Amino acid sequence: MKHKFDFVTETLEKIKSRNLYRKLHDNRVQGPYILFKKKKLINLCSNDYLGLGSSKIPNLQLQSSSRLVAGNDFSFSILEKKLADHKSQESALIFPTGYMANLGSIPVLAQKGDLILSDELNHASIIEACRISDAKISVYKHNDAENLKKKIRQKADRKFIVTEGIFSMNGDFADLKRISEIADKNNAILVLDDAHGLILLFYY
């Protein structure tokens, strides 16, 4: 049987074969300038090519536009590495808000033919993210493993269980032990929004 994450590698390979793969290029973004192959160039694909954004605040480091388009200031990569280490993960990707993190991840993973099992008390941003995916959505009773077990029997190409870690409205904990067991048994991918469970402690 295929591993449940094989589709990610396969999809990335397809994107690469069509020359559509985009990756971040670490750089030092300095107002209107960018360092490229050790040369200081005017960055005409930023939103700050006149340098007005940083002129009043000396030494302020600014990412003046899209990280993919205008060069990725390496301070972001340093932060992402720290976040990944903190969560014992291979890598991390920063989004500006929790809403955008859900919108930028759930519909990318869950496609037509897939099934999303979503806790009924999930945050509105998760609900929106599920809705804009092409997957079928099945809402299970709050934190109810038995109800989840029933709903996950439906046929689908891939299955995703989406839950919060600590629920934003009630403050209760998802039963992650049982939910991850159900995910494993059904070859489903568990997507966890841990906005209220994450504690960040960085020491410099």
Ligand SMILES: Cc1ncc(COP(=O)(O)O)c(C=O)c1O
């Ligand atoms: C669990 C959860 N996910 C996502 C969000 C959305 O986060 P943001 O307000 O940063 O868009 C919230 C907001 O409270 C939340 O509680």
